[in-house]
Each structure stands twice: as structure tokens, then as C-alpha cells.
Amino acid sequence: MGLSAPRASALSVIVFRGPVTMSRLAEAEQVRPPTITRLVDGLERRGLVRRVSHAEDGRVQMVEATAAGKRLLDKGRTRRVERLMQEIGQLPAEDQQVLARAAELMERLRG
Numbered sequence: 001m002g003l004s005a006p007r008a009s010a011l012s013v014i015v016f017r018g019p020v021t022m023s024r025l026a027e028a029e030q031v032r033p034p035t036i037t038r039l040v041d042g043l044e045r046r047g048l049v050r051r052v053s054h055a056e057d058g059r060v061q062m063v064e065a066t067a068a069g070k071r072l073l074d075k076g077r078t079r080r081v082e083r084l085m086q087e088i089g090q091l092p093a094e095d096q097q098v099l100a101r102a103a104e105l106m107e108r109l110r111g
Helices: 005-017 022-029 033-045 067-089 093-110
Strands: 049-053 061-065
Touching: 005 022, 005 033, 005 061, 005 067, 022 033, 022 061, 033 049, 061 067, 067 093
Parallel strands: none
Antiparallel strands: 049 061
């Protein structure tokens, strides 16, 4: 994706959680506020996120993904899934069956 691992992780949290406060993002990423500020600054410079005011409390700053940020994350995920499917396709049939069974069990647990 052309992002460092910490920036990609932060972008992922922002995309999947929706708008998030800087403090919640720092908590999710298990980093200190100055670190999350630097990560968000970098994402913002690339046009992947933007800071917005909280709807109910204008003093609170939220971070949300831009359309470009969402597209970048989707493209990265698509590439990873395609690569994984190719690698699974190269496994022996017996191993593919084991993975298929494991996927069924995880789906059952999910709900």
C-alpha cells in the first residue's frame, strides 16, 4: 500500500471503526498521543484521512477516512486475498480440505 505498518494499521482502525477520536485511536494502536498525532499527520498529508469536529462537542477532534483512504485499504486487502488464494491453490488437496474444514468451523463459531 505504500504505507508503513503503523500507518496502515491506524488507517485500518479509522476505516473500520468510522470516525474516531485521537485518544481512542492511540488506545487502539497502543501508542502514546504524540505518536498517534505523527501517524495521523502523515496520513492526512497523503489525503487518506481528515480531522473533523465532533458533532456534539466541537472541542473534540475526530479522525475519519477519506474516499482515497478507503480505496487504498480496499486495494491492499484485495491484493492480500488474491495472493492468499493463489498460495492456497498451490497446496496439496488434502491441506486445502483441512483449511476448508477450519473455515467452516470458524463460521459456525461466529454465529
